[in-house]
Amino acid sequence: MKLLVTGGAGYIGAVVAQRLLADGHTVEILDNLTTGHANMDLPGAVWHRGEIADAGQVLDSSFDGVVHLAAKSLVGESVQHPERYWHGNIVASLQLIDAIRAAGVERLVFSSTAAVYGEPGVEKITEDIPTRPTNPYGASKLAIDHMLTAEAAAHGLAAVSLRYFNVAGASGALRERHDPETHLIPNLLKVARGEAAEAKIFGTDYPTRDGTAIRDYIHVVDLADAHVRALEAAEAGRHAIYNLGTGTGTSVREVIEAVREVTGEDVPAAEQPRRPGDPAVLVASGDLAAAELGWKPQRDIREMVADAWAALQ
Ligand code: UFG
Numbered sequence: 001m002k003l004l005v006t007g008g009a010g011y012i013g014a015v016v017a018q019r020l021l022a023d024g025h026t027v028e029i030l031d032n033l034t035t036g037h038a039n040m041d042l043p044g045a046v047w048h049r050g051e052i053a054d055a056g057q058v059l060d061s062s063f064d065g066v067v068h069l070a071a072k073s074l075v076g077e078s079v080q081h082p083e084r085y086w087h088g089n090i091v092a093s094l095q096l097i098d099a100i101r102a103a104g105v106e107r108l109v110f111s112s113t114a115a116v117y118g119e120p121g122v123e124k125i126t127e128d129i130p131t132r133p134t135n136p137y138g139a140s141k142l143a144i145d146h147m148l149t150a151e152a153a154a155h156g157l158a159a160v161s162l163r164y165f166n167v168a169g170a171s172g173a174l175r176e177r178h179d180p181e182t183h184l185i186p187n188l189l190k191v192a193r194g195e196a197a198e199a200k201i202f203g204t205d206y207p208t209r210d211g212t213a214i215r216d217y218i219h220v221v222d223l224a225d226a227h228v229r230a231l232e233a234a235e236a237g238r239h240a241i242y243n244l245g246t247g248t249g250t251s252v253r254e255v256i257e258a259v260r261e262v263t264g265e266d267v268p269a270a271e272q273p274r275r276p277g278d279p280a281v282l283v284a285s286g287d288l289a290a291a292e293l294g295w296k297p298q299r300d301i302r303e304m305v306a307d308a309w310a311a312l313q
Contacts, residue, residue: 080194
């Protein structure tokens with residue numbers, strides 16, 4: 001297939017592009033490089049530096065599909081500056097959908113998020129539970145999901161939303177490089193490398209097995225595999241939605257333990273109050289993605305930490 005990957009200079013986008021290239025697809029990348037990196041090692045990819053609003057200048061009927069990952073994705077920033085998320089995510093994605101329709105491109109895989117569910121308080125999150133985002137980031141992604149449902153019904157787009165849980169790990173040298181870094185595992189690895197004195201545990205009074213928050217960490221390589229399957233399975237006129245996680249929850253303390261084991265370093269961690277807006281537990285049911293995409297994540301938390309650690313060395 002000939003594919004446009006928006007956000008291909010980002011952490012997840014680059015790994016998705018790498019996998020598509022390895023599978024023999026033709027890959028063009030559209031990225032404005034505000035948070036992404038131009039030096040992602042993706043031999044064979046054609047690069048377009050630009051805004052999503054410019055997608056119409058890149059797309060034509062020779063494209064078989066779009067994988068849309070370009071987005072603003074900081075929960076905290078979305079609370080402080082929601083307008084950036086309405087423009088950067090909702091308006092930009094509408095422009096992209098317009099360009100896809102105008103060019104006659106048939107399929108779209110969209111990177112949605114577990115943040116659309118808010119704090120559901122269920123043991124495993126299935127796709128049919130109510131969506132109640134608790135921040136503008138999640139709300140912006142949910143709005144785009146709604147656009148895709150309507151677009152598929154009205155104009156026949158083959159659309160798939162992939163709702164990522166906590167993405168981690170690396171693919172070779174392709175790794176997470178955010179500034180500022182807010183995510184747990186990269187911050188723990190900074191401490192292991194001696195680049196920060198101590199890690200922070202946000203909240204030790206959650207109603208969980210060890211008092212710290214539980215998340216469903218998913219290896220970025222397994223995640224990329226789901227994108228390939230979604231592209232292949234997308235059906236004209238249908239908007240399919242899949243949660244992508246392992247179905248296994250890991251607490252902050254358990255992640256720290258995994259980092260200590262993998263790195264052999266102490267990784268001192270200070271107990272802090274909860275980070276505002278963090279739910280206690282978010283774990284995916286991967287049943288629908290398994291049933292309809294044949295997708296089964298293969299890599300556990302230890303492998304995520306080990307691969308992220310190796311990519312840093
Ligand atoms: N945490 C710490 N210390 C840190 C960083 C994080 O204890 O230094 C904790 C957080 O409080 C949370 C867990 O580790 O309980 C995971 O935090 P991350 O920041 O790594 O990830 P989040 O679960 O906050 O965010 C992820 C995605 C977001 C998405 C969100 C949906 O990165 O894009 O899930 O809830 F919006």
